[in-house]
Amino acid sequence: MKSTDADSREHGPIVNAQKAGGAPRLIALDWGTSSLRAFLLADDAVVLEQRAMDRGILHLPSPGGRKGFEAAFAEAVGRWLGQWPTLPVVASGMVGSAQGWQEVPYVPCPADVRALADHALRLPTPLGKDLWLVPGVRYDPVAGAPDVMRGEEMQIAGALELQPAWAARARVVLPGTHSKWVQVDGGRVTVFATHMTGELYAVLRQHSILGRLMPISAATALPDAGGSAAQAAAFTSGVDAARGSAAGELGHQLFAVRTLGLTGRLATDVLGDYLSGLLIGHELVAGLAASATARSAGAPLLLIGDAALCRRYVDALARFDVRADAVLDNTAPRGLWALARAAGLLPRDSIAPTT
Amino acid sequence: MKSTDADSREHGPIVNAQKAGGAPRLIALDWGTSSLRAFLLADDAVVLEQRAMDRGILHLPSPGGRKGFEAAFAEAVGRWLGQWPTLPVVASGMVGSAQGWQEVPYVPCPADVRALADHALRLPTPLGKDLWLVPGVRYDPVAGAPDVMRGEEMQIAGALELQPAWAARARVVLPGTHSKWVQVDGGRVTVFATHMTGELYAVLRQHSILGRLMPISAATALPDAGGSAAQAAAFTSGVDAARGSAAGELGHQLFAVRTLGLTGRLATDVLGDYLSGLLIGHELVAGLAASATARSAGAPLLLIGDAALCRRYVDALARFDVRADAVLDNTAPRGLWALARAAGLLPRDSIAPTT
Numbered sequence: 001m002k003s004t005d006a007d008s009r010e011h012g013p014i015v016n017a018q019k020a021g022g023a024p025r026l027i028a029l030d031w032g033t034s035s036l037r038a039f040l041l042a043d044d045a046v047v048l049e050q051r052a053m054d055r056g057i058l059h060l061p062s063p064g065g066r067k068g069f070e071a072a073f074a075e076a077v078g079r080w081l082g083q084w085p086t087l088p089v090v091a092s093g094m095v096g097s098a099q100g101w102q103e104v105p106y107v108p109c110p111a112d113v114r115a116l117a118d119h120a121l122r123l124p125t126p127l128g129k130d131l132w133l134v135p136g137v138r139y140d141p142v143a144g145a146p147d148v149m150r151g152e153e154m155q156i157a158g159a160l161e162l163q164p165a166w167a168a169r170a171r172v173v174l175p176g177t178h179s180k181w182v183q184v185d186g187g188r189v190t191v192f193a194t195h196m197t198g199e200l201y202a203v204l205r206q207h208s209i210l211g212r213l214m215p216i217s218a219a220t221a222l223p224d225a226g227g228s229a230a231q232a233a234a235f236t237s238g239v240d241a242a243r244g245s246a247a248g249e250l251g252h253q254l255f256a257v258r259t260l261g262l263t264g265r266l267a268t269d270v271l272g273d274y275l276s277g278l279l280i281g282h283e284l285v286a287g288l289a290a291s292a293t294a295r296s297a298g299a300p301l302l303l304i305g306d307a308a309l310c311r312r313y314v315d316a317l318a319r320f321d322v323r324a325d326a327v328l329d330n331t332a333p334r335g336l337w338a339l340a341r342a343a344g345l346l347p348r349d350s351i352a353p354t355t
Numbered sequence: 356m357k358s359t360d361a362d363s364r365e366h367g368p369i370v371n372a373q374k375a376g377g378a379p380r381l382i383a384l385d386w387g388t389s390s391l392r393a394f395l396l397a398d399d400a401v402v403l404e405q406r407a408m409d410r411g412i413l414h415l416p417s418p419g420g421r422k423g424f425e426a427a428f429a430e431a432v433g434r435w436l437g438q439w440p441t442l443p444v445v446a447s448g449m450v451g452s453a454q455g456w457q458e459v460p461y462v463p464c465p466a467d468v469r470a471l472a473d474h475a476l477r478l479p480t481p482l483g484k485d486l487w488l489v490p491g492v493r494y495d496p497v498a499g500a501p502d503v504m505r506g507e508e509m510q511i512a513g514a515l516e517l518q519p520a521w522a523a524r525a526r527v528v529l530p531g532t533h534s535k536w537v538q539v540d541g542g543r544v545t546v547f548a549t550h551m552t553g554e555l556y557a558v559l560r561q562h563s564i565l566g567r568l569m570p571i572s573a574a575t576a577l578p579d580a581g582g583s584a585a586q587a588a589a590f591t592s593g594v595d596a597a598r599g600s601a602a603g604e605l606g607h608q609l610f611a612v613r614t615l616g617l618t619g620r621l622a623t624d625v626l627g628d629y630l631s632g633l634l635i636g637h638e639l640v641a642g643l644a645a646s647a648t649a650r651s652a653g654a655p656l657l658l659i660g661d662a663a664l665c666r667r668y669v670d671a672l673a674r675f676d677v678r679a680d681a682v683l684d685n686t687a688p689r690g691l692w693a694l695a696r697a698a699g700l701l702p703r704d705s706i707a708p709t710t
Contacts, residue, residue, distance in 0.1 A: 145620075200609075207562045247640050247641065248600065248639070248640030248642075253500075255502065255533065286603030286607055
């Protein structure tokens with residue numbers, strides 16, 4: 001079942017984790033802005049095979065639009081469907097946004113997998129196969145602006161599948177371009193907030209005066225990811241500056257990235273680490289404060305995302321004397337499995353636990 | 356004395372405000388990153404003539420470097436010096452930075468005009484005329500990162516010349532790309548902080564997802580600057596969101612610029628105004644908190660800068676129930692006059708007050 005088609009846009013190893021006796025049951029797509037990840041799943045969400053492609057909704061094959069989505073879809077799952085034409089196909093992420101293939105309205109908080117399955121949208125495709133699009137989630141506070149997520153809800157659903165206690169109550173943090181801080185209660189997403197940490201880092205580094213002193217080659221990295229002790233120290237300094245900050249101070253504290261470099265107090269090749277620490281630190285200040293009540297009530301703190309980025313959050317959390325209760329890799333396949341099960345898309349024999 | 360040379364890079368009207376009997380005494384340059392403003396001054400800092408050129412240190416004539424500075428200098432003051440070869444010439448701003456013509460080390464806080472004059476650097480030029488470069492100011496808090504200014508110190512010195520009471524004690528705010536909040540005590544700059552408000556606005560609008568929903572043509576503007584009531588309301592909403600924020604929340608609140616647009620709660624053509632209000636509001640939260648003691652001690656609040664931008668700050672301050680005690684236009688010429696006087700560059704008869 002190993003892939004043989006050479007697709008130059010496909011990157012990363014194709015994992016063939018087929019277990020003995022695991023027949024394919026579901027094709028699950030995590031289809032975001034910049035990438036498309038496709039999973040062939042057996043019972044209990046076991047990943048038999050996966051593909052990662054640079055086919056996010058902003059990188060569709062020519063000519064883009066509906067034709068682009070159709071072409072990317074065929075690229076991602078055509079071979080699997082050729083072999084197993086009866087498999088159901090589900091997709092989460094920006095593919096269901098206003099800029100996606102077909103918009104699926106957000107489901108309001110509190111939202112659980114049941115509600116998401118009830119509002120999934122069935123989209124016919126040229127492969128003669130329907131694609132089930134998962135809605136995102138909207139949080140509308142009594143006061144203040146609304147917040148939205150698309151894709152993260154399946155990561156969260158996957159995590160809650162792993163431990164019944166987490167489904168009862170948890171604080172879930174998904175670091176990234178637009179980090180999410182999510183509160184879960186009784187299996188439902190009840191409250192969440194987006195922090196633009198990753199995007200702020202990228203635009204400030206690439207387009208502001210703060211990037212001017214930074215060597216182009218200097219990537220931010222902690223020691224366990226190949227970085228130096230000086231980089232780790234700069235990162236920690238940034239976190240500590242954020243930790244001691246008052247309201248409104250980020251715009252001021254950012255200027256320190258420049259002055260610490262100008263005055264030689266930080267080497268230019270660690271200024272990016274300081275900036276990273278400062279921004280992640282600010283996110284933690286706000287996120288930990290907002291989730292303090294849930295923390296007091298004993299809700300565990302779960303980190304889900306890229307391992308190197310999660311490691312930064314673990315180190316930053318340590319400066320606040322906070323420990324993550326679990327650090328999870330991509331839990332989207334398991335969440336999409338739960339969604340398909342709730343939507344009645346799986347054959348009856350695959351619904352029962354396999355262990 | 357009206358300028359007759361047509362320089363295509365020169366913009367804005369050439370003001371010829373010569374007063375009866377006002378003989379030229381000083382050529383003063385406010386030489387920043389993007390622009391170069393040259394002033395021909397008579398006694399009491401009266402502006403006889405001024406030129407504004409797109410000849411900031413990042414926009415020098417070819418080939419740039421020392422030759423570029425020399426060419427820009429000749430463009431700016433050559434004609435004046437041809438007519439009055441004995442006039443002293445002083446310059447403040449980024450021209451004295453590490454990226455400038457010649458670096459002049461920062462003077463530490465507390466700094467007054469006397470200290471700045473003592474550390475001004477005399478630079479010979481090819482016109483056979485020395486140029487006096489004014490140092491910037493550095494603030495080094497006991498804890499935390501250093502802060503720096505170059506050019507604003509002359510704006511401040513000019514303001515303090517206007518009212519002896521202000522020199523005794525004042526809070527000076529200079530809105531801009533890198534806004535400065537400055538405390539003055541006994542004629543000296545004692546404490547200050549930079550806020551990257553203007554640059555954050557520009558990079559987020561041009562390079563982040565927040566700009567995607569904004570029409571390219573929609574400029575932020577308040578009603579008295581040609582904007583609509585809806586723009587003013589969006590600006591106020593942004594300020595109010597900032598006013599109610601806790602530490603660390605900017606990265607989260609910024610995402611509202613997107614969600615308010617996505618959900619149709621704000622029209623896309625006022626999202627820029629909301630973003631502006633949010634960022635200025637955060638600056639005010641931090642700046643007002645940091646200067647609360649000076650405020651209690653009765654230090655007046657002075658705004659110096661572009662009139663339209665200052666108007667935004669006045670409106671935003673009103674949401675905090677704070678009134679600016681004065682809004683001042685460009686006070687750099689008067690500050691450079693004070694600097695030249697302190698440096699002994701003016702003939703004795705021009706030192707005495709003329710009124």
